[in-house]
Amino acid sequence: MIRSPLMTVMTDAVMKASRSLKRDFGEVENLQVSRKGPGDFVSAADRKAEKILREALEKARPGYGFVMEESGIVVGTDQSHRWHIDPLDGTTNFLHGLPQFAISVGLERDGQVVAGVIYDPAKDELFIAEKGKGAYLNNRRIRVAARNELVDAVVACGLPHIGKGDHGLFLREAASVMGNVGGMRRLGAAALDLAYVACGRMDAYWERGLHSWDVAAGILMIREAGGYISDADGGSDPLNKGSVACGNEIMHRELLKLLKKAKG
Ligand code: IPD
């Protein structure tokens, strides 16, 4: 598989940042950790990785804008392009020594995500997608699972930190889904949840309370893997809505029905 110049820029930046994360993984006592809210931590590992990504992408594509989890929004001179960056998705896992975390970088061009990279340093798994060119895991083409019976499906979910979302709604939705599917998982890194649906490890996934940096790359990954993704209420703009529901065509439709039932 030949990588385009854009994909080379993105994967080089991500691999460089991943070396920093790998060095920091398991070194929590040496990382300055602060709290954004209950259970919502940020560390020097997040900030260092973000700085590496920003510098590398800025150098390769001067003028593009940025939406970054830790440093916020930078408006570029090129108004058509902006990067959505999550330097460490799954900070809670990372700080607990759980090897389920990732770097996620998506490129938005004129309102559409056109390229995405999600890298899991602990497992050395690189998920990439470019609009119209398919989605890949370590150079092998990936597709969403073909399963179409909800009762056999494994469904991923995520819930917001205290004070950041409606836990009552999550419980109603989880109860509605739980009673109808084969199994549920909460792995703790939204970008990987999306990548896992794209490669068929999970049949479906929903979560509310997310941001564009969590989902930009994953939205494209799902679509390029033949899947369907919307916000959790079925709307067509998951990038800006802050929620997602996804799966193959049938799983996506059935999941939305269960979520709708829970909302009443
Ligand atoms: C979090 C993870 C988690 C999800 C949270 C996100 P972070 O991202 O993706 O799985 O449930 O909503 O904020 O803060 O570790 O980058």
Ligand code: CA
């Ligand atoms: Ca965070």
Ligand code: CA
């Ligand atoms: Ca995140």
Ligand code: CA
């Ligand atoms: Ca993060």
